[in-house]
Amino acid sequence: MAAAALTSQLNALVSNMFAMGLLDDQFQQLQMLQDSTAPDFVSEVVTLFCDDGERIICELARQQEKPNVDFDRVDSYVHQLKGSSASVGAQKVKNTCIQFREFCQQRSRDGCLKTLDLVRTEFYDLRNKFQAMLQLEQQIQACYPKH
Amino acid sequence: MARKMIRVLLVDDEEINRVVARAALKAAGGGGDVLDEAENGAVAVQRVRDAVAAAAPYDLVLMDKQMPVMDGHEATRRIRDMGVTTPIVAVSSDGLPADVEAFITAGADDFTSKPLSKEKLGIILAKFRLT
Numbered sequence: 001m002a003a004a005a006l007t008s009q010l011n012a013l014v015s016n017m018f019a020m021g022l023l024d025d026q027f028q029q030l031q032m033l034q035d036s037t038a039p040d041f042v043s044e045v046v047t048l049f050c051d052d053g054e055r056i057i058c059e060l061a062r063q064q065e066k067p068n069v070d071f072d073r074v075d076s077y078v079h080q081l082k083g084s085s086a087s088v089g090a091q092k093v094k095n096t097c098i099q100f101r102e103f104c105q106q107r108s109r110d111g112c113l114k115t116l117d118l119v120r121t122e123f124y125d126l127r128n129k130f131q132a133m134l135q136l137e138q139q140i141q142a143c144y145p146k147h
Numbered sequence: 148m149a150r151k152m153i154r155v156l157l158v159d160d161e162e163i164n165r166v167v168a169r170a171a172l173k174a175a176g177g178g179g180d181v182l183d184e185a186e187n188g189a190v191a192v193q194r195v196r197d198a199v200a201a202a203a204p205y206d207l208v209l210m211d212k213q214m215p216v217m218d219g220h221e222a223t224r225r226i227r228d229m230g231v232t233t234p235i236v237a238v239s240s241d242g243l244p245a246d247v248e249a250f251i252t253a254g255a256d257d258f259t260s261k262p263l264s265k266e267k268l269g270i271i272l273a274k275f276r277l278t
Contacts, residue, residue, distance in 0.1 A: 032265075048162055048163040048166060087163045087164055
């Protein structure tokens, strides 16, 4: 009973993430790549994204505090975040990274600052939802003790 | 249907991309493939050199563009300068014509966009008769 309720909650959460445009097809691709030989595959990729994203966003904030912003360096970090967003299916974060890169290429400090705020908000929102998703998955697994 | 086992070198500095590519390759029917990984172009060039020396060359190289130490373009050039004809497929999220052309000029055989998927790998394997 508990497993069914938790599964229902998990499905609702993930559906909502798709509906809000937070996730795209790539996340479904990851779910399809998960199987009995790689039962934690999605969790592994999600965790890598969350860890990478945290690190990159901190670094971006640090770079933008400098009196002379190195836009090429900022662009390189945003490129990394865009790449890992694409790998996990984080559509909204990925699209904001695309905008961010345009501001880097324009050497627009204001544009970069505003987009950093936006990508930070979107990333942490997504990370919170991913963490909730992983917690629900763990709770569901706990309902089925291994033999 | 299982296909023949192949040796693949995956070159990408981001672990998340390597994790996804590994799974996609396995799903494309390569449960028994030998998959080596390199985190930058310089390591990739060394792996290719070592594989040739061991008479166990790679069947396919999947090469990222932007990497520290040595990027994908330079690594591709150096691999070709060694006389290695292994198919090299550039894998990048920057799919602009100029990026693709730069990779082809460096000696890559094809280009595909990130992230890798079972379908994209299936197309690549078929193209280079690795199925």
